[in-house]
Amino acid sequence: EYNVLNGKEIRFDFNDKKRVRARCKHCVEYSVYVSKVSNCETYRLNTLHDKHACGRVFHKTCAKSSWVAKLFINKMKATTSDMALKDIVGEIQVNYSTGISMSRAWRAKQIAGFLQVFEEFPVPIEHRFCLRHLYNNFKKKFGGGVQLRDLMMGAAKATYEELWKSKMQQIRDLNEAAYWWLYNLDRKAWCKHKFSSHTKCDLLMNNLSEAFNSTILVARDKPIITMFEWIRMYLMNRFSNLRDKCKNYTGQIMPKLLKRLDWEVEKSGNWVACWGGDGDFEVSHLHSGEKFIVDINQNYCSCNF
Structure with missing residues (x-):
């Protein structure tokens, strides 16, 4: 938000628990360096060059869809009509002097819709990341490799905290940036040892939703009543077939x-x-x-x- 309001793009060259260095993406004059004082929780500003030699940037990569979504979620709650993408782009341009693409506005609109739905649930809902999609994002940032992949999967599948810490330390020994990227994620969303025992499901993949979506693909383009009727008949037939299979099974525990x-x-x-x-x-x-x-x-x- 600081970057958007000031029309600049600041990047972090180095960032961990002990030190932070930030520079301007378009000029070398702006620089900030902060480090932690030893034996206490105080941080010292070591370097500050707060003058920019570059002009205002209109199209900023820091104006992400998640940030735009948070700006418009309250407005979406207050209105019953659907917000047009051009209205979102126009308001961002007028209020923040920043340009965003139609595709970014569309993603922000989808995110804002999800946030609104989550807030309207009457009971707390446990949200999780799909490990496959999480690894794809991880791979784009830090590259692939069997060793790093297996360690990340092992950390996600660890059922107790000591094992998770061991896997994370091995990741840190290989790639410090990858370690901090994973460490800053909400563990309740991707680590099995933090999953609630209330929900009797410890799946790390989104396979159930993907399988259901692929099954109803033939009915998704039909009118709403026709689609629901198709899903109802499909479920009835599926339950009937599974019931017949269970009758023919002689064991007491599923295969x-x-x-x-x-x-x-x-x-x-x-x-x-x-x-x-x-x-x-x-x-x-x-x-x-x-x-x-x-x-x-x-x-x-x-x-x-």
């Missing part, structure tokens, strides 16, 4: 769950349980040294698996 359970039982030979009283156990790994607390009565394990 995929049984396969995973067998795999866990096979690996259980590496663990030793020590009874602590009532239904409490301390479970230790023979080789890695990992230890967890298990409460049989509460169906709880400190690994959060």
Whole structure:
């Protein structure tokens, strides 16, 4: 917002917990450097050259769609009519002397609509990132590579905080900027160890929504009543087919769950349980040294698996 209001574009050359350096994108005269004073929580302004040699920039990359969305969300709540894209572009140009494209205005409008819907929910809703899309953005910024990808996936799938910290430290050893990019994200949106236990779903991918969207693709261009009727009939047929399959299945546990359970039982030979009283156990790994607390009565394990 500072960049937009002042008509400049400031970039951060270096930014971590101890120091921050900012420069102007279009001239070398403007420079700010701030560092942390040792042994306290005070920051010192070491360098300040606040004069710009460049003129005002009209089209700014810092005027992102998320920032534009926050400006217009209250206006969208107050009006019942749909805001035109040209109106959004015009207001940004008049009020902030900044130009944005129609595509950026369209993205801002979509984001503002989502924010408005989320705020109208009567109960708190847990929002998560799709790990696949998150990795695609991560890859664009820091490049690919099997090692960095596996560490990021491992950090997201870690079910307890100590394992997450271990994976993140390995990422930091490889790429400091990648570490801080992930660290600044809301962990509740992409890290399994921070997911709420209230929602009985720990999926990291958006596969359920993608599969549903691809299924109703043939009905999405139909009138609203016709589309709902198509979805209703599809669900009825699907439930009927699944019910018939369940009748013919003789086992007590579903096949995929049984396969995973067998795999866990096979690996259980590496663990030793020590009874602590009532239904409490301390479970230790023979080789890695990992230890967890298990409460049989509460169906709880400190690994959060």
